[in-house]
Amino acid sequence: MIRTFGFKKDSDASFNFNLDSLSENDFQWYWVDFDNPSEPEIDWLRKYFNFHPLSIEDSIYSLNKPKLDYYEGYSFFILNALKSDTLGPTEISLFVDQNYIISFHTESLTEIDEAWERVTGERSNWEKGPSFAVYQILDKIVDQYFPAVYEIEDKLDRIDSNLDNKSSHKLLDDVFQIRGDLLKLRRIVTSMRDLLYRILNSERLPSFKEHKLYFSDIHDHLLKLTDMIESNREITSDLRDSYLSMNSNWMNKNMMVLTVITTIFIPLNFVAGIYGMNFENMPELNWKYGYFIVLGVMIGIGISMFLWFKRKGWFNT
Template sequence: MIRTIAVTNSYEIVRDIDISQLVNGDYQWYWIDFHEPTNEEIEFLRTPLSFHPLAIEDCIHQLQRPKLDYYENYTFFVTQALNQQTITKEELDIFLGERYVITFHHNPSSEIDEVWRRLTLSTSIEKWDPSHVLYFVLDKMVDNYFPLVYQIEDMLNEIDENSKKRTMEELLEVLFDTRHHLLSLRHTITPMRDLIYRILNSQRVTYIRGRNEYFSDIHDHLLKLTEMIEANRELTTDIRDSYISINSHQTNHVMKVLTVITTIFMPLTFIAGLYGMNFHYMPELTWKYGYFATLLVMVLVGIGMSIWFNKKGWFK
C-alpha cells in the first residue's frame, strides 16, 4: 500500500496524490510511505522516483545493518525498529531529499503511523520539512526501545530477588533467554547509535542543518540505552555465577556431611566385618559378654568420632 501527503506552497496539506504528480508538481515538499508494498508498487522506486538500484536492492532485501548512503540528490538511511511483542528487528528505509522524504517498510510501523498522524493534525505546517519527519521517526523509534530495556531490567531484578525460589534449570533457561534478547537489542541499538553519530558529523547531509541539537538528543538516548544493555548483560552473568556458586556450596556441604557419616561408619563396619568371619578359634567368640562388649565399643567409637568431628566444625 502507498500513501502520500504533500505540503503546498501556501502550507496546506494535500493527501493521496499520484506519485507522478508529486514528482513533477510544484509543492513545498512531500512524503510518500510504502507500507507493505507489492512488487508493482516497488517499481515506483525506479520510475518515476529514479532511485539508485543499490538503494532499491537494500529496500527489497530486509534486515540490512543500519547505515547511511550518499547519492547525488538524496541520502538513503537504513534503520531498525523493534517489535514490542517479539523483540525482533524490523527494517525501516528512508530516502531523504531536499523536497521529499520517502519511507519504505515491509512490516507495520507504529513510528510511521504516529508521525503521519502528528503531521496531519499539526496546526503549524510551516515548521515541518523532510528533516523534521526524519527526526520524529528516529526519535519515536528510539523511544520505543526504552520499554523493552526497562522490561528486561525489571525482570532481572525480580529474578535476582527470587532466585532461591527457582530450580537451577528454570533459572538458567530464563537467564539465557534474557541474554538472547539483550544481544538482539545490542545488535540493533549499537548500529543505530553509530548511524546517528554519522548523521551528526557528516558534512554531506545538509538537510538537517539547524537541527543538530535534536539529533544529538537522540544520540544521547542511544548512549544511555547502550549502557543499560551492557549493565543488564553483566547482571545476568553475576546472577548466574552467584547462583552456581551457591548451588555448588550447598552440594559441597551435603557431600561433606555424607563423607563424615561414611567415615564414622568405617571403623564400625570393620569391627562388624571382623567378627563376621567364620573361624572357630577366634578370641571373644565364646565369651559370655563378647557380643555386648563389641556393641558397646562400636557405640563408643561412633559417639567419640561424632563429637570429635563436631568440635572441628565438619557438621556446619
C-alpha cells in the same frame, strides 16, 4: 499500501494524492510512505522515483544494518525498528532530499504511524520539512527500545530475588536467555548510535542542521541505552557467577555430609568385618554379653566420631 502527503507553501496540505500527479503539484516538500507494499506498488518505487538500483535493492531485500549512504540528489538511510516479541530488527528505508522523504518498510509499524500522525496531523509541523519527519521516525523508533530494556531489568530483579531458591532449576537458562536478548539489543542500539553520530557530524545533510538539537537528543538516548545494556550484561554475569557459586557451596555441603557418614562407618565396618569372619576359635562369640559389648563399642565409636567432627566445626555451616 501507499499513503502520501504534500505541502505547498502558503497553502493547505494534500493527502493521498496519486503518484501520477506528483510532477504536476508544486509541493514545497512531500512524504510518500510505502507501508507493506505489494509487488505492483514496489514497481511504482522504481517507476516514479529515479533512485539508484542499489538503494532500491537494499530497501526491498532486508539483512542490512543501519547505515547512511549518499547518492546523487538524495541520501539513503536504513533504520532498525525493534520487534517486541523477538527483539529482532525490522528495517525501515528512507530516501531523503530537501523537498521529499520516501519511506519504505515491508511490515506495518506503529513507529511510522505515530511519526506520520505527528508530522501530517499538526499544521504547525508542515513547514518543518523532511528532516523533521526523519527526526520523528528516529525518535519513535528509539522510544520503543526503552520498554524492552526495562522489561529485561525487571526479569533480572525477579531472578535476583529468587537466587537462593533451590527449586528454581531454570534460573541459569533464564540468565543465558537474557544475555542473548541483551546481545540482540546491543547490536541494534550500537548500530543506530553510530548512525546518529554520522548524521550529527555530516556536512552533506545541510537541512538537518536546523534540527541538530533534536538529533543530538536521540543520540543521547542511544548512549544511555548502550550504558543500560552493558550494565545489565554485567548483572547477568554476576548472577551467573553467584548461582554457580551457590550451587558449588550446596554440593560441598552435601559432600561434607556424605564424607562424615562414610568416615563414621569405616571403623564400624572394620569391627563388623572382624566378627563376620568364620573362625572357630573366637571366644567372645560364645560369651553371652559379647553381642551387646560389640554393639556398645560400635555405638560409642560412632558417637565419639560425630562429636569429634562437630568439635572441628564441620557442622557449623
